[in-house]
Amino acid sequence: MAELQFREALRDAMTEEMERDDTVFLMGEEVAEYDGAYKVSQGMLDQFGPERIIDTPISESGFTGLGIGAAIMGLRPIIEFMTWNFTFVAFDQIVSNAAKVRYMSGGQARVPIVMRGGNGGAGQLGATHSNSVEAFYSNVPGLKIIAPSNPDDAKGLLKAAIRDDDPVLFLESELMFGLKGEVSDDEDYVLPIGKARIAREGDDVTIVAHSKSYWLAMEAAEELAKQGVEATVIDPRTIRPFDTGAVIDSVKQTNRLVIVDESQPFGGIASEIGFQIQQACFDHLDAPIERVTAKDVPAPYAKNLIEAWMPSVDDTIAAAKRTLYM
Amino acid sequence: MAIAVEMPKMSDTMEEGVLVAWLAEEGASVSAGDVIAQVETDKATMDLEVYDDGVLLKRVVGEGDSVPIGALIAVLGDEGEDVSSLVSDYGGDGAAGSVADVEPAAPAQQENELAPAGLEGKAATAQAIDAPAPSAQPLGGNPAGGGPAGGASRAGDTGAAGTTAEGYGHRPDGSEPTASAASGAAAPADGERVKASPLARRMAEEAGLDLAQIIGSGPDGRVVKRDVESAVEGGAAAPPAPARPAQAPAAQPVRPSAPKTEAAPAASPVEAGGQDLRITQMRKAIARRLAQSKFTAPHFYLTVDVRMDAAVGFRADLNALAEGRGLAKVSYNDLITKACAVALGRHPMVNASYLEDEGVIRQHQGAHVAIAVAMPEGLITPVVRDADRKGLSQIAAETRELAGRAREGKLDPSEYAGSTFTTSNLGMFGIAEFTAIINPPNACILAIGAIKDVPVVDDGAVVAGKAMTLTLSCDHRVVDGAAGAAFLGDVQGMLETPSLMLL
Numbered sequence: 001m002a003e004l005q006f007r008e009a010l011r012d013a014m015t016e017e018m019e020r021d022d023t024v025f026l027m028g029e030e031v032a033e034y035d036g037a038y039k040v041s042q043g044m045l046d047q048f049g050p051e052r053i054i055d056t057p058i059s060e061s062g063f064t065g066l067g068i069g070a071a072i073m074g075l076r077p078i079i080e081f082m083t084w085n086f087t088f089v090a091f092d093q094i095v096s097n098a099a100k101v102r103y104m105s106g107g108q109a110r111v112p113i114v115m116r117g118g119n120g121g122a123g124q125l126g127a128t129h130s131n132s133v134e135a136f137y138s139n140v141p142g143l144k145i146i147a148p149s150n151p152d153d154a155k156g157l158l159k160a161a162i163r164d165d166d167p168v169l170f171l172e173s174e175l176m177f178g179l180k181g182e183v184s185d186d187e188d189y190v191l192p193i194g195k196a197r198i199a200r201e202g203d204d205v206t207i208v209a210h211s212k213s214y215w216l217a218m219e220a221a222e223e224l225a226k227q228g229v230e231a232t233v234i235d236p237r238t239i240r241p242f243d244t245g246a247v248i249d250s251v252k253q254t255n256r257l258v259i260v261d262e263s264q265p266f267g268g269i270a271s272e273i274g275f276q277i278q279q280a281c282f283d284h285l286d287a288p289i290e291r292v293t294a295k296d297v298p299a300p301y302a303k304n305l306i307e308a309w310m311p312s313v314d315d316t317i318a319a320a321k322r323t324l325y326m
Numbered sequence: 327m328a329i330a331v332e333m334p335k336m337s338d339t340m341e342e343g344v345l346v347a348w349l350a351e352e353g354a355s356v357s358a359g360d361v362i363a364q365v366e367t368d369k370a371t372m373d374l375e376v377y378d379d380g381v382l383l384k385r386v387v388g389e390g391d392s393v394p395i396g397a398l399i400a401v402l403g404d405e406g407e408d409v410s411s412l413v414s415d416y417g418g419d420g421a422a423g424s425v426a427d428v429e430p431a432a433p434a435q436q437e438n439e440l441a442p443a444g445l446e447g448k449a450a451t452a453q454a455i456d457a458p459a460p461s462a463q464p465l466g467g468n469p470a471g472g473g474p475a476g477g478a479s480r481a482g483d484t485g486a487a488g489t490t491a492e493g494y495g496h497r498p499d500g501s502e503p504t505a506s507a508a509s510g511a512a513a514p515a516d517g518e519r520v521k522a523s524p525l526a527r528r529m530a531e532e533a534g535l536d537l538a539q540i541i542g543s544g545p546d547g548r549v550v551k552r553d554v555e556s557a558v559e560g561g562a563a564a565p566p567a568p569a570r571p572a573q574a575p576a577a578q579p580v581r582p583s584a585p586k587t588e589a590a591p592a593a594s595p596v597e598a599g600g601q602d603l604r605i606t607q608m609r610k611a612i613a614r615r616l617a618q619s620k621f622t623a624p625h626f627y628l629t630v631d632v633r634m635d636a637a638v639g640f641r642a643d644l645n646a647l648a649e650g651r652g653l654a655k656v657s658y659n660d661l662i663t664k665a666c667a668v669a670l671g672r673h674p675m676v677n678a679s680y681l682e683d684e685g686v687i688r689q690h691q692g693a694h695v696a697i698a699v700a701m702p703e704g705l706i707t708p709v710v711r712d713a714d715r716k717g718l719s720q721i722a723a724e725t726r727e728l729a730g731r732a733r734e735g736k737l738d739p740s741e742y743a744g745s746t747f748t749t750s751n752l753g754m755f756g757i758a759e760f761t762a763i764i765n766p767p768n769a770c771i772l773a774i775g776a777i778k779d780v781p782v783v784d785d786g787a788v789v790a791g792k793a794m795t796l797t798l799s800c801d802h803r804v805v806d807g808a809a810g811a812a813f814l815g816d817v818q819g820m821l822e823t824p825s826l827m828l829l
Contacts, residue, residue, distance in 0.1 A: 255525050255551060286525040286551040287544075325544050325552075 001182040007040045009151035009183050010116070010172070013158035014041070014078060016188075018048055021076060024162055025052040027063055028080030028117075037082045038118065038177045064090035064115070068097050068167075071113040076162060081117030084133045084171065098167040099142030114161045116170035119147065120212060120262045121299055121310050123175070130299035130306075132263040134210075137169050138240040138272075144193060145239040147171040149214035151181040153237050156191030164193065171239075173212050196243035198250070202230025205320045206250040208273060209260035210236050213311055216292075217260050220316035231320060239269060247273065248280045255286040256323035260311050265293040290319035328403035328412045329378050335395045336367045342394045343367050345387050353405075354382050362400065378402055384409045386416075520614075522549035529554040536743045538615060541607040560738040608704040619766045623680070623801040627761050628810050632818045634777050634792040637661055640824040644718060654723035658794075659697070659751050661827075662774060663721050665820040667693040667713035668827050670747055673813040677746050679767035680803040687804055696745030696765060697725055699732040706732050707765055709745040749774060759795035769804040770813070773797040794821075 004012070018024045025048075026041060032055040035042040045053040056063040060081065067077040081087055087094060094115070101109050121130040138145045146161055146168060148154040154172070161168035183189075199214070200221055209217035214235045221231040232250045236243055251257050257277055259270035270291035278289060292311040300306050333343050343365040350362040361373040362382060380402035387393050387400075398416035401409040520537045522530070526549045530537045533554065540557045542549035605613075637658065645655045670677040670693035678689045693714040696707035708728035713721055731737050748765040753776035762773040775795040782791035796817065800810040820826045 282524045283528040284525055286523040325550060 001185060003180050004151045004155075004183045005177065006151045006154055006172070006179045006181070007036075007038060007042075007177040009155040009181075010040050010158055011042065011044065012183070013155045013162070015044065015047065017076075017159055017162040018044075018052060021162075022052075023074065024076045024078065025054065025070075026078045026080060027054040027056055027067055029056055029058055029082050031055060031080050036080070038174060040080070040177065060086050060090040061093060064093040065097070067113050067115075068093055068101070068111055071098075071111045071167075072101060072109045076112050077114070078162065079113065079115045081115060083122075083129065083174065084117050084119040085129045085131050087115070087117075087133065088131075094137065094143070094167075094169075095140050099140045102166065103142060110165050111167045112165045113167050114158070114164075114170055115167070116158070116161075116172060118174040118177075119171035120173055121294070121306065122173065124301055124303055124306055125299075126301045127298035132261075132294065133169075134171060134239045134261075135263040135268045135272075138269065139267075142167070143240065144168040145171065146193065146237065147211040147239055148237055149176075149209075149211050149235050151179065152183045153191060153197065153235075155183050156189045157193065157237060159188075159190045160193050163190070168193070171211060175212060191237075194238045194241040194243055196234050196236045196238075196246035198232065198246065199235050200231065200233040202232045202254070204229045204231060204254055205256040205258060205323055206232045206234060206247065206254045207258045207260060207316065207320065208234045208236060208247055209316075210239065210269075211262070213260040213262050213292075216311055216313050216316055217258075219313045220260075220320065223313065223317055224320055229320065229324060229326075242273070242276075244273075244276050244280065247277055251277055251281045252284045255284055256320075257281075257285070257289045258292065258316065258319045258323060259289070260292045260316050262294055262311055265291065265296050268293055287323040287325065290323050292316050292319050328383065328401050328407055328409050329380060330398055330412055330416065331362070331374075331376060331400040331402060333365070333393050333395050333397050333399055334374070336365065336372050342392050344392045345389060345399065346371055347389055348385055350382050352382055352385055356380065356382055356402065374399070376402060381405045381407075383407060384413065386413060520549065521546055523551065526550050526554045530557075533558050535739050538611065539739050539743050541611060543607070547607050547610055557739040560736075606703055608701075612704050615766060616763045619764050623764050623766065623803060625761075625764060625799050626802055626807065626810075628798045628800065628807070628814050629759065630796050630798075630814050630818050632794045632796055632821050633782070634658070634794050634821065637821050637824050638777075638792055648719055653719040654726060656718045656722045657725075658753075658777060659749070659774070660718055660722040660725060661821060661824065662749060662751075662772070662796075662817070663695050663697065663710060663713050663725065664716075664718055664827055665817045666747060666749060666772060667695050667710075667716075668820060669813055669816040670695075671714045672816060673809065675809045676770050676800075676805055676813045678769045678804050679746070680769065680801060681767065690746040692746065694744055694746045696742070696748040696768075697729070698748060698750040698762075698765075699729045701733055701735065706737065706742050707745060707748055708732050708737055708742050711744070748772070753777060753794070759797055761797050762799050764799050764801050769801045770810065771799045772817070773799065 014024075014026060018026075026044065028036075030037050031041045032045040032050060032053045034055075035045070041053060056066075064079060064087070067079045070077050098111050098113060098115075101111050119134070120132040134145055134147060137143050144161070144164065144166060146157050147170075148157050158170060161170050199218065202221070202225070205224075207217045207221060214233070217231075217233045221233050224231050232254060234246055234250060236246075247257070257274070259273050261268055261270040261273075263269050265271065268291075270293050274289040274291060278285065292315045294311065295309045297309070300309055336343065346364040346366045348363050350356055350360070356362055356376050357379045358375075358377050360376055362376055363374040364371055365374050366372075381404065382400060383403045384401040386398050393399065398413065401412055403409065521542060521544070522537050522540075523544070526540075527537060529551065530540065530549070535554065535557055537549055540549050540553050541547075543553050544550040641656055641658065641661060647653075648655055674689040677693055678687055680687055692712045694709050694711045695713045696709045698705050698707050708725075708731075710716070710721055710724050710728070716724070728737065728741060732742070745765065745768060748762075748768050748771045750762045750771060751774040752760055753774055756776050758778065759775040760773050762771045764771045773796070775797075777792050777794045780791050780793045781788050782793075783789075784791075796814065798810055798814045800807075805813075
């Protein structure tokens, strides 16, 4: 096991896949000459050259469309977005083309593309640069959405995403690129898409949280343990297809569910998980399902306000206690 | 532009507010933040602030009027501005309109009883605005107010008195009133349904426990997993909810202030002062179940005087025998329990339950007699099972043991569930006779009065005798007059000739 930063794990995954398969290439703003806005692709230009590590103009709609076309024609592009906020100008390409070409062509064309970049709030970036897009895109059948919380999952799942024959949206976080963690040394480390990880086991309450929120959930779980409450923490890792079964199994044990989700509450990931679980586990629930999300307003800029807006450890503890009538 | 001032929601549970006093005159200039009136909510009397600058053009409601949240209280605007369209917007589509929509019959009925003028539509609104209802007028007289609106939209709540058979005749859909509809209208939905988490509901069902008998410790008395667990483990009273910080009043727009005596509202529903006791879960359960019983089971009452001379002698003989054998002494109540149990076996219609949900009247196999026992904070009804098959000493011992633990709150829920008949005895307090409310799902309850010395005529001579009055409350859905009378006659016969119990 090597300890790697999240960005290094991503780089290793891309590098290994590019070495393995010469149809894989990386394209995005500043991925080549500048080594990536967040240094994810550092050194890759030197290794693979400008034909496979391609700098683009600031034109998400253009290079996303280019990537989708390349994928249809048989290549396996990795598109890096500086952040997912900027995909809204490429929304039509992602929703109308990437997600639907295989369906509308009756399976004649496939779109084996990976789009990746930073997602969600990352400090004082203002309302337009703090979006969490998992709810938007997971609303679209035809897209797979992955949002890992640690370098090990990032590597194993990015390799799986690159090999997948369908469009995969890979959500990272600017705040987590420097996060260090042990990463498997396995020669070809690929994790299954759509499989949750049980990070912690407890009998009292189940907490589901992905990406950055996972760390809030773990901290809340440790704090709850000091108060005698043992939480199971589930990191779904993949948002769609969602591993509902893992959550169902856990909720049947704990009878309580808290979902921590940085997206907006209305129609968010937490809403969807909450719906599925109440339907599958109705007779097992001892309390209403709780969710901890961003507040239902655009992200504020001021430091104190953005902190209040984001889900927090305290919010998570309070939600867990509500499910326990504490 | 005219600005509407509406009745704000000043507390979590507020549904309507009483405008206690106006603090600003019509025509006065007001600024945002000024207090223009005082409003009494279900919790406190609070200041009503305006959020805009302007002239108070119209005070729409009178002092003492109760109006629902969202109803128009006042209109602000520029001097001389016409407010009639704004007011009629509220009048036409607001409270008065909703009354007509919800239950056409209610306003008409209210009209006959209360209203000095028509209550329909804009005519009524205009009337109210031109001549604000005097504060002494009943609530129902104010079209914008909570009276008729409350009665119609929350018939179960405030309109209980109006939920007579006649009222059901006016159901908008013209359907026949069913018992469940009647119960729905008669008691608020909240009081009707036992709140329980889905898990608790399933666990109780699996354990064969009646949810209604379990005291919930969750919000609003919700029965949750831990309550069912402790019920299964045997504590009758669930543990108190874990200490929770007192709920801060949610987002009160303005500070509460003490009620001003000079502005005491004529229509104040309950006088403030005295001591408020929190409604315990047991009291809630009593309230819910007994209200449900009284409002859904049509009660009728049969009263009989029982000569107890023979029973007095019979009991003395029994107890002399019991004492020598170390058996429990038999009380009059035990004799009555036994007599009832034996009679129940002979009168299956009395030993029955009206189970509407299942579409059946269930005649029970065993005669399980519950006995009402007073507790410090309420009462509970432990059950002597198969009392018809038990000897008097055994009934005496069981009853004493159950009652003792009942008073300590240590009964297992299974020990106070599953009765088929109930008795309630207030004789020890010298009560001569009374009527009791049926303990659902029983069909009948027997109210037992004191044994008194009475003059009786025996062979033409007045001699001293002993008598007791029994009153049987019957659920007419199950038991008809003759059936109840036959049962009560049997009980009377067995008490007057106790050896009949042994036949």
